Amino acid sequence: MFRIRFHGRGGQGMKTASRILGTAFFKAGYEVQDAPRYGAERRGAPIFAYVRADRTAINERGVIDRPDLVCVADDTLVGMPAAGVVQGMDAHTVLLINSHETAETWQQRLNTEASILILMATEDVEDRAELPYIGSRCAAAAAALTNVIERETLAEALTEELGHLPDDVIGQNRDIALRAFDDMAQHAGLVAPGGMPSASDYDRPEWIEMPFENAAISNLAIHAGATSVMVRTGLWRTMRPVINYPKCSGCAWICSTYCPDGAINVRADGYPEIDYDHCKGCLVCVAQCPPHAIESIAEHVAREQEAEASS
Amino acid sequence: MTRKLLTGNSAAAWGARLARVDYIPAFPITPQTEIIEDLAAWTDRGEMDARLVTLESEHSMITAAGAAASSGVRAFTATSSQGLLYGMEMVYTVAGWRTPFVMVNVSRGLASPITLESDHNDIMAARDSGFLQIHCATCQEIADGVLIAYRLAEHPDVRMPAIVNLDGFYLSFTREPVDLAEVSQASAFVGEYDPENLQFKGNSPLSQAMAVLGGGPYSYFRYEAHLAVQRALSVYDEIIDEFEDRFGRRYDMIDSYQMQDAEYVFVMLGSFSTKARDAVDSLRDAGWKAGLLRPRLFRPFPQQQLGQLLQGRRAVAVIDQNISMGMGGVLHSELATALYGASDAPLLASYIGGLGGRDISQQEFFAIADELRQADERGEVAAPRLLYTEHELTEMRKLQAIAQAEHAEIQQN
Numbered sequence: 119m120f121r122i123r124f125h126g127r128g129g130q131g132m133k134t135a136s137r138i139l140g141t142a143f144f145k146a147g148y149e150v151q152d153a154p155r156y157g158a159e160r161r162g163a164p165i166f167a168y169v170r171a172d173r174t175a176i177n178e179r180g181v182i183d184r185p186d187l188v189c190v191a192d193d194t195l196v197g198m199p200a201a202g203v204v205q206g207m208d209a210h211t212v213l214l215i216n217s218h219e220t221a222e223t224w225q226q227r228l229n230t231e232a233s234i235l236i237l238m239a240t241e242d243v244e245d246r247a248e249l250p251y252i253g254s255r256c257a258a259a260a261a262a263l264t265n266v267i268e269r270e271t272l273a274e275a276l277t278e279e280l281g282h283l284p285d286d287v288i289g290q291n292r293d294i295a296l297r298a299f300d301d302m303a304q305h306a307g308l309v310a311p312g313g314m315p316s317a318s319d320y321d322r323p324e325w326i327e328m329p330f331e332n333a334a335i336s337n338l339a340i341h342a343g344a345t346s347v348m349v350r351t352g353l354w355r356t357m358r359p360v361i362n363y364p365k366c367s368g369c370a371w372i373c374s375t376y377c378p379d380g381a382i383n384v385r386a387d388g389y390p391e392i393d394y395d396h397c398k399g400c401l402v403c404v405a406q407c408p409p410h411a412i413e414s415i416a417e418h419v420a421r422e423q424e425a426e427a428s429s
Numbered sequence: 430m431t432r433k434l435l436t437g438n439s440a441a442a443w444g445a446r447l448a449r450v451d452y453i454p455a456f457p458i459t460p461q462t463e464i465i466e467d468l469a470a471w472t473d474r475g476e477m478d479a480r481l482v483t484l485e486s487e488h489s490m491i492t493a494a495g496a497a498a499s500s501g502v503r504a505f506t507a508t509s510s511q512g513l514l515y516g517m518e519m520v521y522t523v524a525g526w527r528t529p530f531v532m533v534n535v536s537r538g539l540a541s542p543i544t545l546e547s548d549h550n551d552i553m554a555a556r557d558s559g560f561l562q563i564h565c566a567t568c569q570e571i572a573d574g575v576l577i578a579y580r581l582a583e584h585p586d587v588r589m590p591a592i593v594n595l596d597g598f599y600l601s602f603t604r605e606p607v608d609l610a611e612v613s614q615a616s617a618f619v620g621e622y623d624p625e626n627l628q629f630k631g632n633s634p635l636s637q638a639m640a641v642l643g644g645g646p647y648s649y650f651r652y653e654a655h656l657a658v659q660r661a662l663s664v665y666d667e668i669i670d671e672f673e674d675r676f677g678r679r680y681d682m683i684d685s686y687q688m689q690d691a692e693y694v695f696v697m698l699g700s701f702s703t704k705a706r707d708a709v710d711s712l713r714d715a716g717w718k719a720g721l722l723r724p725r726l727f728r729p730f731p732q733q734q735l736g737q738l739l740q741g742r743r744a745v746a747v748i749d750q751n752i753s754m755g756m757g758g759v760l761h762s763e764l765a766t767a768l769y770g771a772s773d774a775p776l777l778a779s780y781i782g783g784l785g786g787r788d789i790s791q792q793e794f795f796a797i798a799d800e801l802r803q804a805d806e807r808g809e810v811a812a813p814r815l816l817y818t819e820h821e822l823t824e825m826r827k828l829q830a831i832a833q834a835e836h837a838e839i840q841q842n
Contacts, residue, residue: 137434140604144434152434153603156545177703179599180788314707315791318715323793324819338832 119172120148120311121182122260124253125203126191128163131253134279135189136167138257138295142267142275143171151176162354164201169260172311185211187309188232189260191252193217196228207232212309214259216252235263235305237298251294254280258295262302263309269299347396351379355399358420359392365411366390373403373412435607437600440568441507441533441593442467443607444575446477447615448531451502453481454493458512459545460597461535465507487516494530495523495590500631501624503579504530509597510537510551517554523590524559524654525639528627529582530590531575532560536699536750537597538785546786547596549698549751552727553759559654561591561661562728564698566684568605570725571595573678576610579619580668587661588625589654594727596700598786610676618675662729682726683734687713691720692743693801694775695794696735698724698760699750701783708794719798724760732767739768742775744801744810750783757781757813776804782816789816 122139126132133154140152154167168182183206193215195201207213209231215224221234228234237259254276261267273292280288361373368389374382381397382390392403404412435443441464445453453472455465471477484490487508497504508516513534523530534555538548552562563578565571571593578591595601610618629635641647665682673679684702687709688694695705702723712719722738724731739745749758756762761779768774780797782789793816804810 137604140434144606149606150434151603151605153436153598155598156602176605177707179603179700179704183788183790314711315795316715317708317711317717317791317795317798320792320795322796322799323790323816325796325814326817326819326822328815328817328822335829338829338836 119170119176119178119314120187120264120266120309121185122169122171122187122189122264122309123166123182123185124168124189124191124256124260125164125166125195125201126252126256127195128165130165130191132165132167132191132256133253135191135253135257135260136169138254138272138276138279139169139260140171141279142257142261142272143169145271145275146267148172148266149174149176151179155181164195164198166202171264182206184208184312186312187212187214187260187263189237189256190215190217191256193219196224204228204230210310210312212263214256214263216256233308235302235308238301251291254291254295255298258299259302260309262299263305263307265307265309269296272296272299350395351398352381352393352395355394355397355417357399357401357414358394358417359397359399359401359404359412359414360420361390361392362411362413363389365409366407367409367411369408373407376402376406378402432606432608434604435568435572435609436463436602436604437565437568437571437595438463438535438602439467440571440607441535441575441595442471443609444533444572444593445505445531446471447572447610447612448503448505448576448579448619449612449616450479450505450531452494452497452504453479454484454490454497454504454506455481456484456487456490456508456512458487458509460537460601461507461509461512461533463601464533464535468505487512488519491516491519491523491532494532495519495526495528496629498523498528498530498590499526499624499627499637500629501622501627503622505532505575506530507533507535509535510539511543513551514539514554517558520555520560521558525650526627526637527588527654527657528590529579529588529622531578531582532590532592533571533575534592534594535597535601536594544785545597547599547700547750548783548785549594549749549759552592552594553751553753555592556728556759559589559658560728561587561589561658562726563591563593564723564725564727565593565595565600566700566702566723568600568603568607569678570680571600572607572609573672573676573680574725576615576619577665577668577672577680579622581661581665583620583622584661584664584668585623585625587657587664589657589661594699599700608676608678614675618672658729662726662731665726680725682724682731683738684721684723684725685738686721686723688720688722688738690718692718693798693805694720694722694739694742694745695748695797696722696724696739696745696760696764697748697750698727701748701750701789704789704791705748705794708791708798711791712795712798717798730763730767732763735764736767736771736774739764739775740771741773743805744776744778746778746780746797746801748780748782748789748797748816750781752781752784761813776801776808776810778804778810779813780816781813787816 124132136152148171151170211232216237381393494504494506538544574593582591747761
């Protein structure tokens with residue numbers, strides 16, 4: 119069975135990568151299982167997704183603990199224990215990293231027996247959640263490394279999985295993905311399917327008897343102050359609602375009432391004001407405002423405008 | 430028939446679509462929300478002729494589903510975990526109305542502490558309600574299970590609501606190949622919903638008398654409901670034969686794997702059982718006579734059938750992905766009831782595993798088999814065991830150390 123994990127950050131398309139590869143395997147006649155594993159469910163947070171593919175029905179489930187291939191979209195995750203990138207890797211594993219650094223550097227850093235390949239990093243981007251086309255590139259590189267998926271099959275799978283996007287975006291993804299596929303062709307077959315664990319020779323789980331501990335220990339109460347005010351959830355925002363005050367009728371309650379985060383306050387003069395430290399950019403207010411006085415603009419555009427205004 | 434990759438959630442939505450449901454009261458909750466998102470998209474685009482209504486809570490949602498079924502339309506809804514608990518008053522109430530509809534529950538651990546991952550304590554809380562329960566282990570079973578659940582629920586001898594249960598993450602967000610029936614084939618199998626004497630009409634409001642005075646009438650209604658749920662056992666067998674004839678897939682009320690000569694048997698519910706299948710294969714490769722039983726039907730509980738299948742085996746490990754505080758695994762207790770007093774009953778060991786989505790490794794299945802063999806040699810089973818390793822406790826201790834430090838800091842300030 120092929121067992122492949124994709125590691126990246128929310129927004130980089132790791133779920134999409136697993137789906138493209140899963141569909142490609144399926145089209146190549148394999149039984150498939152693919153799934154994302156969400157953590158914090160927000161852009162930028164570590165996320166991984168995985169694919170299993172076999173010639174017979176797959177009974178194995180859950181997180182892959184002995185991967186044949188680990189594909190890393192964002193090399194800042196490799197050293198982060200919580201991201202679990204190196205978990206379960208051994209001499210059989212291939213580690214493919216999207217990085218500016220060389221395989222030798224990573225080999226030394228990680229001191230691993232795994233084979234390391236580099237997926238040449240594209241241009242630097244400010245927002246790590248926006249590495250362009252990285253999901254498609256990872257899926258294509260993984261497909262090439264297994265040597266059981268045809269180039270054309272991969273392209274079909276990609277087109278199918280990105281079908282909701284405009285044609286030109288799909289085309290760009292396909293071109294860039296196929297380049298990654300071709301780049302990896304020299305290593306085709308390096309990733310080989312792993313076997314099943316043996317019931318005659320295995321490491322016995324180190325089970326313990328759960329000790330009884332009284333509630334003062336087993337349910338230590340941590341009552342912190344009003345921490346939600348201190349967490350700047352506004353950093354999650356990708357779209358920013360902006361009030362056009364000349365159009366605002368000052369009804370004073372609709373947008374502030376509908377805001378699910380209580381991030382719209384009503385000023386003394388009766389007009390609303392958005393708390394951008396905590397507005398997550400859900401745009402419910404934009405949809406609800408009766409005179410359509412709230413517009414939405416891309417967060418990065420808003421920041422550029424702010425920078426210009428202050429300079 | 431088309432074979433495509435679907436998540437468990439999409440498979441559930443497809444089940445509802447193929448059953449041609451008329452009305453879908455909905456309320457979102459992770460990890461179930463994708464089901465109503467799919468259904469909403471289809472109804473919005475006109476690909477599905479149904480009315481989807483978002484309600485303000487699961488309590489209202491389940492009421493609406495029961496009321497709709499009482500008015501003669503086929504209703505479908507879905508929930509999970511805290512949502513199921515929030516609607517629990519109405520789970521029991523609509524079952525008493527004897528209104529057939531299907532609710533999908535995506536199993537997720539209950540608070541507190543809160544989690545998003547799979548665990549069966551939510552569905553166990555609905556155990557005694559009168560809802561029929563079909564538990565799924567694959568995405569294929571989910572799509573098929575919804576069709577089967579309508580047939581079972583709407584059968585005139587049964588007429589009870591049904592829950593189709595699937596595990597969060599391990600099925601809900603996991604894509605697997607699923608054969609989808611053609612709408613015409615599915616319709617031919619599910620048939621038309623005959624509401625019999627349930628005749629609420631929106632345009633001529635009536636009250637339904639549900640109050641009784643005294644235990645006599647109350648006992649009558651309650652016991653009739655119990656008998657109806659029990660009757661679902663024989664009805665299920667008929668339905669499943671017809672399903673196999675039409676679609677070529679067989680879903681016995683108990684999924685038996687390698688049981689012909691099995692001496693050591695795993696018994697469990699839900700998707701983790703497919704891992705046990707792999708373990709049975711590996712154990713057999715290593716010379717063990719291992720087997721697996723998985724009840725698909727949990728309410729009604731096929732106790733007689735389980736008793737027969739387990740007669741003469743050496744030892745059985747029940748692995749419960751739930752825990753009844755102060756008692757232990759629910760399936761273990763129920764199986765003990767099924768086997769009590771039977772001649773030639775096997776030893777019965779209890780394991781709790783997979784709480785809050787905690788994985789169960791192949792090595793753990795192997796070690797459980799080994800403990801069963803030791804129990805067989807001794808002639809008695811060990812105490813119930815939580816599948817929990819030293820490493821996990823060490824990690825827990827680290828978290829506790831952080832909590833202690835935080836606690837001390839707060840005390841100081």
